[in-house]
Amino acid sequence: MKLYCIFFFKDWHVDICYFKIYFAKILLERCFILVQLAISLECFFKKTVNHMDDQEVTYPIYSPASVIGIFSNALKLNATVNLIYLKGRYAFGGGKSYGNYYYDLLFSEGDHTSIGIRISSLLRSKITNNEVYTLRGFIEKSIKNSSIELRFVVDEIVQQEERSISEEELERYALIQKKLQTGSKDLETLIRDKMLKDEKVRVANIHGNNAIVHKDFFEGLDVSRKYFDISDHSCNVTSSTAIISKLNEISALDYDIVALVRGGGDRQSMETFNDLSLSELFITMKPVTVTAIGHTVDETLLDKLADKRFHLPHDYGVGLHTIAEKLSHERSNSRALLIDEVKKDITKQFSEQVETLEKQLKKKNEEFTEAQKTYKEQVENYNKTFTDQLKVRNEEFQKLQLSSGKQLEDLQKNFQEQQKQRQAEMDSYKKEIAVLHEKNVRSAINESTASLKGNLETLEKENVRLNQEVQSSKTDHTKIIIAFLVALVIGFILAKFI
Numbered sequence: 001m002k003l004y005c006i007f008f009f010k011d012w013h014v015d016i017c018y019f020k021i022y023f024a025k026i027l028l029e030r031c032f033i034l035v036q037l038a039i040s041l042e043c044f045f046k047k048t049v050n051h052m053d054d055q056e057v058t059y060p061i062y063s064p065a066s067v068i069g070i071f072s073n074a075l076k077l078n079a080t081v082n083l084i085y086l087k088g089r090y091a092f093g094g095g096k097s098y099g100n101y102y103y104d105l106l107f108s109e110g111d112h113t114s115i116g117i118r119i120s121s122l123l124r125s126k127i128t129n130n131e132v133y134t135l136r137g138f139i140e141k142s143i144k145n146s147s148i149e150l151r152f153v154v155d156e157i158v159q160q161e162e163r164s165i166s167e168e169e170l171e172r173y174a175l176i177q178k179k180l181q182t183g184s185k186d187l188e189t190l191i192r193d194k195m196l197k198d199e200k201v202r203v204a205n206i207h208g209n210n211a212i213v214h215k216d217f218f219e220g221l222d223v224s225r226k227y228f229d230i231s232d233h234s235c236n237v238t239s240s241t242a243i244i245s246k247l248n249e250i251s252a253l254d255y256d257i258v259a260l261v262r263g264g265g266d267r268q269s270m271e272t273f274n275d276l277s278l279s280e281l282f283i284t285m286k287p288v289t290v291t292a293i294g295h296t297v298d299e300t301l302l303d304k305l306a307d308k309r310f311h312l313p314h315d316y317g318v319g320l321h322t323i324a325e326k327l328s329h330e331r332s333n334s335r336a337l338l339i340d341e342v343k344k345d346i347t348k349q350f351s352e353q354v355e356t357l358e359k360q361l362k363k364k365n366e367e368f369t370e371a372q373k374t375y376k377e378q379v380e381n382y383n384k385t386f387t388d389q390l391k392v393r394n395e396e397f398q399k400l401q402l403s404s405g406k407q408l409e410d411l412q413k414n415f416q417e418q419q420k421q422r423q424a425e426m427d428s429y430k431k432e433i434a435v436l437h438e439k440n441v442r443s444a445i446n447e448s449t450a451s452l453k454g455n456l457e458t459l460e461k462e463n464v465r466l467n468q469e470v471q472s473s474k475t476d477h478t479k480i481i482i483a484f485l486v487a488l489v490i491g492f493i494l495a496k497f498i
Contacts, residue, residue, distance in 0.1 A: 085136050087134045091129065282302055
């Protein structure tokens with residue numbers, strides 16, 4: 001964001017470029033005067049030293065406040081006297097007012113350069129955080145230690161501009177949505193699992209070079225340090241590139257917790273923790289991620305993406321100590337706590353089940369009542385339909401019964417007539433059969449008589465033939481006896497040899 005300043009000096013409109021040239025020119029002139037003053041003071045001191053032995057010291061003596069006042073008065077510019085217009089993104093500072101005034105920051109729209117703001121409570125109530133405003137006021141100087149700080153005192157809010165959503169803000173929103181989808185890892189659950197296994201929690205704390213924040217951290221951690229294996233890693237925490245390099249280095253070391261620890265600093269350096277590349281790497285890390293950046297009011301993008309956020313390094317240590325003490329106490333009273341938890345879980349589950357069953361029962365009762373009502377209506381409709389159909393069927397049956405009676409009478413009459421006809425036919429058939437039987441009997445008797453006669457004649461002929469053979473067989477008895485004897489002798493001989 002670019003910081004626009006419009007200055008009005010004696011009704012002349014001067015833009016920022018001319019103001020910079022003018023301001024540089026004035027600074028050069030003042031520096032030249034200061035150099036001359038320093039040379040003069042040096043010459044004066046030399047002369048004074050040369051005459052110290054002969055005469056009394058007469059050089060002026062200045063206090064530190066006087067020296068700072070001399071330099072402060074040397075920076076008198078039109079911008080510190082006349083009203084100017086300042087445009088930029090307004091950011092709230094602390095949440096408290098001092099003497100009915102708030103001390104905030106105004107950032108350039110094109111970069112992260114900022115200037116301090118002093119604004120009254122009435123005007124600040126009309127300000128929305130992180131919106132772009134054009135303000136009218138003047139520059140004041142404040143002396144702090146050995147430095148002179150410039151601050152813009154707001155006299156009027158000229159204009160508020162609509163803030164458009166930048167591509168960077170869209171990317172930040174996408175990272176936050178991605179973190180919400182993947183979910184946060186629970187710090188207490190991790191410590192609980194490690195303590196139940198009697199393992200130390202491996203912690204990597206990343207802090208700035210030559211920082212002493214680890215002292216605050218260990219002071220907050222107190223006696224719970226025995227549960228943690230803590231490693232300190234230092235880098236330039238104002239550089240996102242240096243932090244990314246350190247995170248990549250730590251990722252391969254299998255830590256359980258990775259924390260970014262910072263003891264404070266100016267607001268401009270806080271923009272490092274809004275870096276998109278750093279944030280994207282931060283949410284993909286396997287360990288539990290923690291931030292303790294040191295500002296209680298400002299919330300950076302890394303704070304939003306971390307699994308756990310602490311405001312200060314001391315709070316970070318106290319948080320781990322509180323979790324460890326809690327789990328240690330639970331572990332020592334695990335049985336009673338387990339029973340209580342089981343009771344609570346069972347009671348809760350039972351209550352939920354009872355409530356669910358009551359709802360289901362109520363729903364089933366309503367469904368049953370509705371079904372019963374529907375069934376009753378259906379039964380009534382069915383009975384009515386069945387009664388109508390039965391009436392129609394009875395009428396049809398009566399008609400059918402009448403017609404069937406008539407048909408049965410007709411059939412009986414026809415059957416009787418047919419029976420009579422069949423009886424007459426049977427009588428005639430019997431007579432014919434008797435006649436045929438008598439004829440057949442006679443025919444069979446005649447045939448049997450003829451056959452017997454033929455057989456008798458045959459027997460008579462056979463008898464005659466046999467008588468003749470008997471007569472002829474009488475002469476052959478001697479031959480037969482001789483043949484029998486010969487055969488008997490031959491058989492005896494053959495049997496002997498065999």
